[in-house]
Structure formats: structure tokens, C-alpha cells
Amino acid sequence: MTTYIPxxxxxxxxxxxxxLSILLPIALGTGVGYYTRPSQTKDTYRRIKNPPLYPPPSVFGPVWTVLYGLMGYAAYRAVHHGTSPLSAPSTIRDAKSGATLYTVQLGLNLLWMPLFFGLNRPIAATADLVALLGLNGYLAYxxxxxxxxxxxxxxxxxxxLGFATYLSAGAAYLNDGDLRQRKEGKDL
Structure with missing residues (x-):
């Protein structure tokens, strides 16, 4: 059980x-994507060792745009309809509690890219994804x-998120938990 925290x-x-519900996560995701410098992100992605079945970098932008739009639409549907004055008190409680979970998961979602590509910490990024999977599994329910x-x-x-967890964990394992480029055994 969760609690609504305004x-x-x-x-x-x-x-x-x-x-607004649909465009907000798209805009925030796009902003974080540009903040982490797309050209450097693509270079890092190509340079590191990735697990089998990893997609080309060009897949991520369109996929995340659709997913952010779907999550925004879900938020609109659940909260707008669930908090209607005609809704049962338990439905209103679940809609509002879900709104808090949604906001927290959106923050965790936006944190992944800076963790993975900005700080080069795939283990922390994978932990973030595992938390996202749990939160969103419960939120979907x-x-x-x-x-x-x-x-x-x-x-x-x-x-x-399940696929992203596989990719992130695989990259963490294959790159010994550190994505920083190494030259002659030394960190750059």
C-alpha cells in the first residue's frame, strides 16, 4: 500500500x-537526453561492450518518446478519472497514491541516463532500473x-524496463562496472 504525498x-x-500529462514526460525525457549530450552518449554506447541483442542507438529516441507518451496518457486516465467526485473513496485513494508513485518513478526514470552515461556508473543505473521495474509493476496493478x-x-x-535492465546489467558486467574510457591502463 502506498500513500499520497502532495x-x-x-x-x-x-x-x-x-x-500536459502526455507532453510533460516527453519534454523532460528529451531535456535529459540533450543534457547528457547525445553525440557523447552515442559514442559511449558504441565504445562499451554490450550484451547480445542490444539495439542500435537510433532506436532509443523513438521508443522512449512512445513510452513517455503512453505513461503520460496512463497518468491522465488514472488520476483524472480516478479522482472524479463520482468515484468510490478507495478508487480516489488509489488514483492519488498512484500519482505520487508516478511522480517518483518519473524522477527515477530521468535519473538513469545521467547515472549510466554522465557518471559512467552502470551498476547504480541498473539498481535504478530494478527500482523502476518494481514501482511500475505496482503502479500498473x-x-x-x-x-x-x-x-x-x-x-x-x-x-x-525489463529489456533495459538486461542491457544495463549486461553492460555493467561486461565493462567491470565502469564505463569510463581507459587508455594504457589509466582512466582518462
């Missing part, structure tokens, strides 16, 4: 507006009870 939750006005469409919108995100 200080850790996006404002209700965001959840009540479908465009919780919001699925509020609005089935919202719950199903999170399923592709969960699948991708």
Missing part, C-alpha cells in the same frame, strides 16, 4: 490535462484497478 506529487492540473486502459498503457513500459 509534496512529492505533480500538481493535479497536470493530470487533468491530457496534453494499482492504476489498472482504477482504469484498465491506464494499467494496460504501462505494460509496454514494463517490458522495455
Amino acid at each position: 509534496q512529492l506529487t505533480l500538481p493535479q492540473t497536470i493530470f487533468n490535462n491530457p496534453a 494499482l492504476w489498472g484497478g482504477v482504469d484498465s486502459v491506464a494499467g494496460w498503457c504501462l505494460v509496454p513500459y514494463l517490458g522495455w
Whole structure:
């Protein structure tokens, strides 16, 4: 069971507006992507050892755009419809608790790229993904009870998080937990 914490939750006005709900995670994800310097990120991705089945770098932008849009739509559906005055008290509680979880998971999601590519810490990035998987599994369950469409919108995100965890853990293992480029045995 979770608790609604207003200080850790996006404002209700965001959840009540479908465009804001959808565009906010897309804009934040895009901002973090540009903050971590896309050309350096792609160079790092090509340079490091990756596990089998890793996709080309060009896949990530479109996939994350769709996933962020789906998660934003799920947030709109669950919170807007779940907090309707006609909703049962338990539905309102689950919708609001989910809004807090959603906000926390969005923060964790946005933290992954700086951890992996900015700080070159794939083990910490993998731990972040494991936390994201747990939070979003519970969020899909919780919001699925509020609005089935919202719950199903999170399923592709969960699948991708599972795949991303495999990629991150594989990169951590294959690169000895450090993605910094080494030259003649010394860190740059």
C-alpha cells in the first residue's frame, strides 16, 4: 500500500490535462537526453561492450518518446478519472497514491541516463532500473484497478524496463562496472 504525498506529487492540473500529462514526460525525457549530450552518449554506447541483442542507438529516441507518451496518457486516465467526485473513496485513494508513485518513478526514470552515461556508473543505473521495474509493476496493478486502459498503457513500459535492465546489467558486467574510457591502463 502506498500513500499520497502532495509534496512529492505533480500538481493535479497536470493530470487533468491530457496534453500536459502526455507532453510533460516527453519534454523532460528529451531535456535529459540533450543534457547528457547525445553525440557523447552515442559514442559511449558504441565504445562499451554490450550484451547480445542490444539495439542500435537510433532506436532509443523513438521508443522512449512512445513510452513517455503512453505513461503520460496512463497518468491522465488514472488520476483524472480516478479522482472524479463520482468515484468510490478507495478508487480516489488509489488514483492519488498512484500519482505520487508516478511522480517518483518519473524522477527515477530521468535519473538513469545521467547515472549510466554522465557518471559512467552502470551498476547504480541498473539498481535504478530494478527500482523502476518494481514501482511500475505496482503502479500498473494499482492504476489498472482504477482504469484498465491506464494499467494496460504501462505494460509496454514494463517490458522495455525489463529489456533495459538486461542491457544495463549486461553492460555493467561486461565493462567491470565502469564505463569510463581507459587508455594504457589509466582512466582518462
